[in-house]
């Protein structure tokens with residue numbers, strides 16, 4: 001009997017999402033004779049039953065397109081804003097899944113999406129997730145799609161900033177996405193030859209950063225590029241932040257968990273503008289003029305790289321085979337040249353952070369890059 005497949009894209013958009021939808025849709029229909037429908041705007045579309053048939057023409061011409069033809073949102077099934085209230089809409093989603101006679105719901109997303117998909121799995125649905133995010137921070141997969149494209153964009157930005165920093169003898173602080181994980185800032189920083197790289201996993205001492213910049217000046221290099229991840233923190237900030245995160249992990253009930261999460265959200269809000277403050281501090285400490293460039297959403301937009309199209313197509317087509325074999329409740333992870341089904345509970349709630357002794361970190365140190373520690 002033909003299988004019925006539902007699919008949605010959730011969380012931040014990422015180059016390669018359409019390539020993955022095309023890979024899944026084509027293999028599911030043409031190879032396995034399945035029926036595929038998409039839900040619009042992430043879990044909200046599943047809740048509101050807003051669909052798009054993903055067949056024939058809908059899958060043509062999308063391989064090279066950025067964004068997602070399905071639309072996306074950061075809505076969570078169990079905390080959905082409905083009018084002025086926040087409600088648990090899980091049961092409505094379960095009913096819509098049943099109404100479409102779905103055999104499986106495929107969720108393309110990062111850490112938040114995997115947690116939400118796992119919640120739906122616990123509510124009785126068959127789910128499969130594909131790892132997408134420019135942050136590359138999904139556990140148990142070699143890589144996520146979207147990362148390579150963003151890495152190229154951020155590296156090119158650092159290349160371009162070099163000539164202007166050099167001409168004006170300035171410090172240019174370039175903010176690169178990555179709230180919790182520094183893969184993108186580290187990768188682009190190493191590839192682009194940034195003089196300083198600051199990532200969340202390695203809290204920094206601003207005096208050491210200033211000293212590294214001054215030492216370059218003494219060598220006659222009176223400009224510096226500082227690649228800073230969105231979530232990079234000073235040693236003092238990191239201590240406060242870790243205590244708040246620990247409180248979330250150790251919360252004993254829903255109420256204390258909500259209070260601890262609110263504290264983390266408060267700290268996240270207070271962190272906004274961090275890069276501007278850092279640049280001002282460096283200007284004061286070094287007496288070199290400083291400027292800031294925030295790459296922001298440019299890193300998520302536009303055409304996916306060839307590497308991302310390949311990974312997304314591999315994962316989408318492998319997913320169709322997993323569905324045929326009824327391997328549900330898994331993340332389709334990238335392992336070497338192949339894929340591996342990883343049970344969702346092993347991935348949900350776990351981030352893949354940069355280990356302090358990772359080869360990229362070692363290489364950065366060996367070429368003389370200051371990591372602020």
Ligand code: F6P
Pocket residue numbers: 012013074110133134135177178179230300
């Ligand atoms: O999860 C990917 C990501 O790009 C992060 O690096 C960034 O912090 C976040 O999304 C911002 O997303 P938005 O503003 O779309 O919620």
